[in-house]
Amino acid sequence: MAILQLSDVHKTYPLGKTEVHAVRGVSLEIRKGDFVSIAGPSGSGKSTILNLIGCIDRPSAGSVRLGGVDTAGLSDRELTRLRHRVLGFIFQSFNLITVLDVYENVEFPLLLGRDVPKPAERRERVRRLIREVGLEQWERHKANELSGGQRQRVAIARALVTRPEVVLADEPTANLDSATGESILALMQTMNREFGTTFIFSTHDAKIVDLADHVVRLKDGLVAEEFRRGGAA
Amino acid sequence: MRLRVFAASALALLSVLRAAPLAAQAPGTPDFNALLAAVDRRTNYGASDFSARLTLVSEDPSEGTETRNVRVFRRDRADTLLLLVLKPESELGQGYLRVDDSLWFYDPESRKFTHSSVKENFQGTDAKNSDFGLSSLAEDYAVAAHAEGRLGPHETWILDLKARHDETAYASKKVWITKKDGLLLKSEDYSLSGRLLRTAYYTSYARVGSSLVCDRFTYVDALVPGKKTSILMEEISLRPVPDEVFTKAYVERVNR
């Protein structure tokens, strides 16, 4: 079952007096539970595609359907709600909220929606995820007291705390050494299997691409190659 | 034209005088009320206007000696009076205007007129505002007793006056009037409680037209030792004064 559908999506940005055509007609279908890698060199349109999937940017043409909802007609408020309900985000630079500690960062998305879980349930969910990412000793530490790998683990816990259907990760290992990067990927894989959450991550690292079961290669804003391991593209 | 009637100085007036009080009006004594009325007539100018320049020298043991120049305008037939201070600089332009039974004090600094009283002392001196206006001895006082005595070289009647009503400045007075000319030479002014408040000496009279005008007089404070005010009157004139002088507008205008 497709959790995400992109149909002939285009995205152009104004750049001075000219326009940059970042995505030139991409069509994709991602199923629930996929562990997807969007690969390609810098400037191939990976981040743009992730932004469009993440509903933090709107396509210039084409449609994006997320969780069965066509995002084209949604207001900013509705898009924000959809994002909160369906998506989790992991960023290359971790993007933790510096004034909050580990526990509060993980808890933060839980407190934003309309249906905020009761405190006991909230505490249980946050603690469990912190345990899962191995940071129970660091619960009350601020982001600037953590290593890069630890920060990304916090980001993963934060992305998963609302039990999203899709987690988007933009170059999640780019700022980490290779060992840490591998451990982060392994953690994402574990979460993918354990919770059945769809993971879509962009990367230009061939080793990481190899871990994905669904690979989309972009070049110059177009899908150059798409395949599923152990299945038809 | 000025005529010195008396050369006697204030000091001479202070000299011992012998008075022989009489228990009752003896034969040959004048009508004292008429005598007082004559004094009033001499001091008042019913038919003509009056103007003069006054020099007031005030001696105060604690504040020293101060000299003031004041221009006075009177029209007694209308009971109007204007006193304008010319000196010192700090009081320049201050004025007292008596019109319609009211005395107004004008302060050029605040540019306001305020109600004052003829019974108040003039600019802190020993002279009262009323000393510059109409004299009404005969109307205000009754002669309670009389005596004869010498004051310097002059034979005088010495009259004890009691106020006829309670709105006079002084409850009682004692006055010395020459037998020969009916001129007021000296006056002692008493409080309601019977205490001497001040003594006035009228030391020189000048003839102006057909009138005799006292042009030198001294007020000696009886309560504050050493305090007195001497007044010299010059540039005396009985020529008509323009009507507009006796108006608030004039007082304001001379200050512009």
Add this chain to the structure above:
Amino acid sequence: MNQSMRIAVRNVGRQKKRTVLLAGAVGLGFFIITLSGSLLGGIAVSARRNFSAAFGGHLYFSGSVVSDRGSEIAVMADPGPLESVLAARSREIASIHRRSAAAGTLIFGPRELRQTLTGVDFVREPDFAGGLRIVSGSLDRRAEPGALVLPADAADRLGVRTGEALLFRASTVHGQRNVTELVLIATYEGQSGFGVSAGYASLGTVNSLLGLGSGEFQTLNVWLQDDRTIDATAERILADLAGRAPLEPREDEDPMRRMADRLLGGSGPRSVGDGERWEGTRYGLATLNDLMAQFTSILSIADALSFWVFLILLAITMVGILNSYRMVVVERTAEIGTLRALGLQKTGVRNVFLWEALFVSLYGALAGLAAALAVLALARTAVLPGGTVLSFFLDSGRIPFAVNPLETGRNLVLLCVASLAAASFPARAASRLPPAAALRAAY
């Protein structure tokens, strides 16, 4: 707690230097307005108390009759109608005192001093002695004829000591010159230099100086139960009196002048025009508020000035807040993108900045308020020497202050509104940042 508020609270401590500067500017403004407002308020309260003590009441009813010669004589010849009206309002009235007053000159040797002498019915006012702070002598013999109590500075200027005799020259109610010998029995801490603190003698002594009978008096001074009701009570009493006795028009004269003319003897009787004359005793009324009107208006001007200073400081602070938060928005662009990506709505982003500005202002205001209270409490410990003009505005020699909660609340609300208005521009700009573009900014 609201998530925007939670982040805002944390953000306040994020850039400590900037927060301290902004809160400091706000605090300075609040410090100044609280200090000046409390001081002026305190001065108003103290001056009111001191003035009412000096004038001996809240309402001053004077009486005057027209003499045979057409002069206005200041004496309450027939207090009957007034006393019966006051008796009917006894619940609003704390006490009533009969007084006479003479403005004249004290003479001691070569020295003279203008002074008001108030005649007090010491037999009917046994509490009178308690109201004066005695500097020298004693009030035991105050009811004796000729006994005089003076403000200490007046006695100093004359060089007279208790037990010594001096003269007092004044005019009777008819304007006749009079003089009496008095013996100084005591001096009290007062401010004769300010022209308000009176000398005191028995009612009989002052009456004989004024040419009044021993049982007569010039004014009825009324102390009210509540001094906030002065104007209303005055109006009610005047309304009760209307029709029963002639009343002096209240609005056509300067009350200070009228006070000087009628209550304090002034410059002798005024002649009353034929058309203006009245039968019997005409009552006049001056109130503490009338007498303090000029002073109150000066205080109001000072109050308004300090409020304008506060508004100017507020405007400067607003510019500071506006510019600071513009910079903050630039610094936190990526964070704004993150918050938006995680599901925070535009309004939530806007509220982060509004709450933050509000908290900074509140911290500043609290600090300013605390500093002002500390300074005032410290100033309150100092006791200034009495007997000067200044002490009329003090509370028993101490600098008075009265923090007005309503005014403080108003200033706080103004401050909050101003801070929110200043922060609203950058806050709106932050909320309108497109999330994708915001995320592209360096974190």
